[in-house]
Amino acid sequence: xxxxxxxxxxxxxxxxxxxxxxxxxxxxxxxxxxxxxxxxxxxxxxxxxxxxxxxxxxxxxxxxxxxxxxxxxxxxxxxxxxxxxxxxxxxxxxxxxxxxxxxxxxxxxxxxxxxxxxxxxxxxxxxxxxxxxxxxxxxxxxxxxxxxxxxxxxxxxxxxxxxxxxxxxxxxxxxxxxxxxxxxxxxxxxxxxxxxxxxxxxxxxxxxxxxxxxxxxxxxxxxxxxxxxxxxxxxxxxxxxxxxxxxxxxxxxxxxxxxx
Amino acid sequence: xxxxxxxxxxxxxxxxxxxxxxxxxxxxxxxxxxxxxxxxxxxxxxxxxxxxxxxxxxxxxxxxxxxxxxxxxxxxxxxxxxxxxxxxxxxxxxxxxxxxxxxxxxxxxxxxxxxxxxxxxxxxxxxxxxxxxxxxxxxxxxxxxxxxxxxxxxxxxxxxxxxxxxxxxxxxxxxxxxxxxxxxxxxxxxxxxxxxxxxxxxxxxxxxxxxxxxxxxxxxxxxxxxxxxxxxxxxxxxxxxxxxxxxxxxxxxxxxx
Ligand SMILES: Nc1ncnc2c1ncn2[C@@H]1O[C@H](COP(=O)(O)OP(=O)(O)O)[C@@H](O)[C@H]1O
Ligand SMILES: [Mg+2]
Numbered sequence: 001x002x003x004x005x006x007x008x009x010x011x012x013x014x015x016x017x018x019x020x021x022x023x024x025x026x027x028x029x030x031x032x033x034x035x036x037x038x039x040x041x042x043x044x045x046x047x048x049x050x051x052x053x054x055x056x057x058x059x060x061x062x063x064x065x066x067x068x069x070x071x072x073x074x075x076x077x078x079x080x081x082x083x084x085x086x087x088x089x090x091x092x093x094x095x096x097x098x099x100x101x102x103x104x105x106x107x108x109x110x111x112x113x114x115x116x117x118x119x120x121x122x123x124x125x126x127x128x129x130x131x132x133x134x135x136x137x138x139x140x141x142x143x144x145x146x147x148x149x150x151x152x153x154x155x156x157x158x159x160x161x162x163x164x165x166x167x168x169x170x171x172x173x174x175x176x177x178x179x180x181x182x183x184x185x186x187x188x189x190x191x192x193x194x195x196x197x198x199x200x201x202x203x204x205x206x207x208x209x210x211x212x213x214x215x216x217x218x219x220x221x222x223x224x225x226x227x228x229x230x231x232x233x234x235x236x237x238x239x240x241x242x243x244x245x246x247x248x249x250x251x252x253x254x255x256x257x258x259x260x
Numbered sequence: 261x262x263x264x265x266x267x268x269x270x271x272x273x274x275x276x277x278x279x280x281x282x283x284x285x286x287x288x289x290x291x292x293x294x295x296x297x298x299x300x301x302x303x304x305x306x307x308x309x310x311x312x313x314x315x316x317x318x319x320x321x322x323x324x325x326x327x328x329x330x331x332x333x334x335x336x337x338x339x340x341x342x343x344x345x346x347x348x349x350x351x352x353x354x355x356x357x358x359x360x361x362x363x364x365x366x367x368x369x370x371x372x373x374x375x376x377x378x379x380x381x382x383x384x385x386x387x388x389x390x391x392x393x394x395x396x397x398x399x400x401x402x403x404x405x406x407x408x409x410x411x412x413x414x415x416x417x418x419x420x421x422x423x424x425x426x427x428x429x430x431x432x433x434x435x436x437x438x439x440x441x442x443x444x445x446x447x448x449x450x451x452x453x454x455x456x457x458x459x460x461x462x463x464x465x466x467x468x469x470x471x472x473x474x475x476x477x478x479x480x481x482x483x484x485x486x487x488x489x490x491x492x493x494x495x496x497x498x499x500x501x502x503x504x505x506x507x508x509x510x511x512x513x514x515x516x517x
Binding site for chain 2: 028029030031146147149150152153154156157158159160161163204207208209210211212213
């Protein structure tokens with residue numbers, strides 16, 4: 001069954017939305033969109049390093065993304081503005097990554113696959129990384145759910161309940177980093193944060209509680225993956241952008257139907 | 261002397277980068293079942309005092325002792341809830357500890373907003389929201405309720421109703437209440453003890469004692485002038501140059517020509 005490229009693509013996409021549905025909701029609640037975007041751009045440096053040192057690129061991108069999350073947390077903890085720190089680190093990493101890529105012939109011809117994704121080419125090995133990462137992210141979110149939601153509602157209320165908002169913030173940054181690493185093969189560095197934000201933003205219109213929003217975002221993400229793959233097969237459209245475009249349609253429809 | 265829920269001795273707080281301490285040499289205790297209200301102009305350190313007592317800010321000197329295992333229900337001054345997050349009143353009450361539907365219904369009834377469970381937090385009026393915050397603070401059967409300007413944004417009848425509610429809660433549960441307030445007229449009627457703060461404790465005692473104290477009158481004008489006097493004081497503050505503005509021992513302000 002896994003020998004069919006379409007089945008593998010579908011499983012990869014569904015694995016990814018298990019993580020991006022709930023995590024994307026936090027990204028929307030906490031206005032971390034720019035963080036997600038920056039981390040995924042920085043991941044290109046991780047891809048280049050992986051090629052240079054011949055390691056699995058999930059490892060390379062994961063390490064770079066995690067390093068960036070930690071650096072951002074450390075610098076903002078020292079009073080630097082979040083926007084500026086992200087802008088400097090992420091874009092420097094992207095620039096250096098693109099420079100490095102130009103010196104690695106194998107990556108040079110493949111670069112598009114990492115910028116725009118290539119879900120139709122995922123292997124069984126990719127599936128292992130993607131599902132492994134998604135299960136870890138989802139597991140961490142479920143484990144810390146009450147604390148993460150409380151800290152996202154209001155940091156002072158969280159503090160008074162014995163929750164350290166800084167710890168929860170760091171946990172979300174690290175799960176975003178892991179998600180970037182597993183998503184880059186599927187939708188590409190340019191569209192990862194769209195996978196986080198668009199389904200969650202669409203779910204916002206129909207949800208009454210945080211849990212409903214996380215669940216609906218996952219469902220919308222899953223339907224978008226199926227629709228995107230169908231379009232790609234039937235209409236020969238690029239798969240990653242098709243998935244995101246269908247999420248965007250959900251967003252527009254829900255916003256018009258359920259505007260509050 | 262023992263039996264206090266919270267006791268602060270010689271407490272001072274200095275915010276990072278500020279050369280003057282926000283609070284200096286505060287001695288304070290809160291006993292079971294008493295209603296203590298902190299009054300003072302904007303920026304006088306009321307919220308900082310509250311957060312220092314809760315252990316949320318670093319002390320420059322002194323110490324805060326809390327009764328072991330003290331259960332505190334806290335309503336911070338500014339609770340902004342992100343609109344991007346869908347949140348019903350019912351779900352909000354279960355953060356971070358889950359409570360049963362029956363508990364949620366009972367506590368909403370108690371705070372005068374029964375049946376609000378299904379409403380979105382973002383769609384509540386100011387008064388309803390404050391009552392929901394109070395309800396959440398009451399859920400873990402607090403021995404001490406800490407309320408930082410809980411009547412902000414309420415109209416006069418709303419303020420009076422809110423204080424009445426606080427007194428009822430105290431009578432029923434025996435919880436002590438530490439409250440920050442601007443509503444001098446109501447405070448004087450509803451508190452057992454008033455602490456008048458302006459970076460340090462200017463005066464404290466029963467409402468009668470405090471309202472007769474020269475320091476209090478110097479800070480707020482006559483009680484009858486209420487919030488008007490408070491506004492004037494704040495206004496003075498804005499236009500003062502630091503060098504012209506010193507506190508006398510009695511908290512009155514002496515302006516040098
Ligand atoms: N985190 C902080 N960092 C620096 N200064 C602060 C901080 N919080 C409060 N302040 C300053 O401390 C003073 C007292 O603030 P606050 O306790 O909020 O006063 P109040 O609640 O009486 O209005 C103000 O001048 C305020 O600007
Ligand atoms: Mg305050």
